[in-house]
Amino acid sequence: MHGTSLAPTGPGGADAGAGQAPQDPIPGPAPRRPLREHVCALTRDPGAAAPYALALALFCAYATLTVCRYRLMASASWDLGIFEQAVRGYAELRAPIADIKGRGTHILGDHFSPVTALLAPVYRVFPTPVTLLIAQAALFALSAVPVTRAASRLLGRRPGLALGVAYGLSWGLQRAIAVDFHEIAFAVPLIAFSLEALLAHRWRAALWWAVPLLLVKEDLGLTAAALAVLVAVRARRTPEASRVVRHALGVAALTALTAVLTFTVVIPAFNTADTYDYWAKMGGGSGPLDGADIKFRTLLWLLLPTTGLLALRSPLLLAAVPTLGWRFLSSEEHYWGTAWHYSAVLMPVVTLALADACAGVRRASRARPWVRSYAYHLPPAVAAAALALTPSLPLSALTEPAAYTVTDEVRAVEALLERIPDGADVEANTAPISRLTSRCRVFWLGNTRGLTPDFIALDNRRAPGRDTLAYARQLHPKAAYRIAGEAGGFVLLELRS
Numbered sequence: 001m002h003g004t005s006l007a008p009t010g011p012g013g014a015d016a017g018a019g020q021a022p023q024d025p026i027p028g029p030a031p032r033r034p035l036r037e038h039v040c041a042l043t044r045d046p047g048a049a050a051p052y053a054l055a056l057a058l059f060c061a062y063a064t065l066t067v068c069r070y071r072l073m074a075s076a077s078w079d080l081g082i083f084e085q086a087v088r089g090y091a092e093l094r095a096p097i098a099d100i101k102g103r104g105t106h107i108l109g110d111h112f113s114p115v116t117a118l119l120a121p122v123y124r125v126f127p128t129p130v131t132l133l134i135a136q137a138a139l140f141a142l143s144a145v146p147v148t149r150a151a152s153r154l155l156g157r158r159p160g161l162a163l164g165v166a167y168g169l170s171w172g173l174q175r176a177i178a179v180d181f182h183e184i185a186f187a188v189p190l191i192a193f194s195l196e197a198l199l200a201h202r203w204r205a206a207l208w209w210a211v212p213l214l215l216v217k218e219d220l221g222l223t224a225a226a227l228a229v230l231v232a233v234r235a236r237r238t239p240e241a242s243r244v245v246r247h248a249l250g251v252a253a254l255t256a257l258t259a260v261l262t263f264t265v266v267i268p269a270f271n272t273a274d275t276y277d278y279w280a281k282m283g284g285g286s287g288p289l290d291g292a293d294i295k296f297r298t299l300l301w302l303l304l305p306t307t308g309l310l311a312l313r314s315p316l317l318l319a320a321v322p323t324l325g326w327r328f329l330s331s332e333e334h335y336w337g338t339a340w341h342y343s344a345v346l347m348p349v350v351t352l353a354l355a356d357a358c359a360g361v362r363r364a365s366r367a368r369p370w371v372r373s374y375a376y377h378l379p380p381a382v383a384a385a386a387l388a389l390t391p392s393l394p395l396s397a398l399t400e401p402a403a404y405t406v407t408d409e410v411r412a413v414e415a416l417l418e419r420i421p422d423g424a425d426v427e428a429n430t431a432p433i434s435r436l437t438s439r440c441r442v443f444w445l446g447n448t449r450g451l452t453p454d455f456i457a458l459d460n461r462r463a464p465g466r467d468t469l470a471y472a473r474q475l476h477p478k479a480a481y482r483i484a485g486e487a488g489g490f491v492l493l494e495l496r497s
Contacts, residue, residue: 091121354378
């Protein structure tokens with residue numbers, strides 16, 4: 001990647017010269033066009049439709065993967081069931097009670113995510129967990145549109161599309177798709193649209209896209225504040241600097257204050273213990289250096305294959321600080337690594353930070369030739385890296401015939417669970433949960449808080465020798481259960497009348 005660059009010859013275009021800096025180092029705001037004019041432009045110029053075509057392809061891939069995993073009963077966590085219980089509550093015009101978290105638990109007393117109520121109308125028509133999975137796939141795919149458009153505006157269409165592909169295949173999004181539904185699905189496109197507006201100098205739009213993060217999850221209020229600070233930083237050398245900086249800092253203060261109130265007042269008000277349960281996870285261990293090797297590897301995964309480290313030149317990385325901060329300060333090891341969904345909200349940040357850094361290097365008249373060449377070649381390189389890593393990531397399952405085949409064992413387990421009547425109280429572990437939450441009241445094993453359930457549904461595959469009746473007596477000493485059926489390593493226990 002070193003040596004003489006074959007970079008484009010004009011500022012920001014596909015044929016711009018790497019050795020020339022534009023006369024105005026700060027591009028003006030992107031012009032606004034009516035929707036009808038925008039659609040006509042896409043019709044006349046098929047190349048402009050590339051971000052939307054990419055988003056459609058990503059949606060098909062994400063949706064296929066997540067639905068296939070559901071059909072094979074390959075759920076990775078209990079969260080799909082928790083969120084379905086909350087959305088089902090909204091859809092039925094009652095409180096979003098998530099009994100899986102504990103009998104009568106109000107979901108807003110666990111995490112403040114009222115944004116999930118937006119799924120209620122669709123869920124009312126299609127009352128199935130697949131509705132949530134499809135919605136998440138659509139939201140993640142939608143976020144590729146602003147990422148690709150912003151990168152294309154800064155670097156040209158081909159490099160921009162390359163970064164869009166790298167983003168869509170990023171390990172953070174693939175990991176999130178593979179662990180079912182989470183509320184952060186709404187945050188990913190909001191952050192992407194906010195950063196796109198910021199890079200186009202549409203300051204008001206950048207702030208408006210950031211503020212709804214307050215309704216997605218409590219910690220994302222701090223991310224909204226960071227985005228507002230970025231608006232103030234980027235707008236400080238523009239003609240309208242005084243007004244924009246004042247408004248942006250006001251939004252930053254307001255969103256940060258709202259986040260603090262959500263942690264300390266709003267969530268405890270819905271919580272039966274009058275507290276925020278996750279404070280306990282911010283203590284313990286040896287402090288920020290606990291698990292330093294895992295945290296360092298996570299940082300490398302964020303910055304090396306996705307940005308080639310060049311994103312470190314962009315202030316946009318500030319938007320990643322709140323999320324990385326609470327994760328790395330926590331004593332919960334699951335937050336530190338790359339295995340779960342926690343990095344999905346960072347993917348639009350690091351990708352657009354890379355686009356911003358590449359554009360900055362191209363504009364810099366004093367940039368060293370090798371740095372300029374590196375910046376020019378990096379977008380296709382990170383796209384190639386994302387493609388190379390995909391065989392080891394969840395989307396690789398789409399190439400395996402077994403991903404599309406529902407086995408006789410799975411059908412037998414489904415038939416077993418269908419014996420449970422609608423409206424029954426069921427205690428279950430991970431695999432049966434999402435098959436029951438749309439029609440039963442479901443509790444997590446050992447967390448019924450005194451209620452004796454009608455059925456206990458166990459995925460017993462990891463403990464094949466377990467005496468399930470003895471286990472049921474441990475859970476409910478005063479109750480008697482009988483084995484109602486077994487299939488594929490699953491056991492269904494029914495309360496004796």
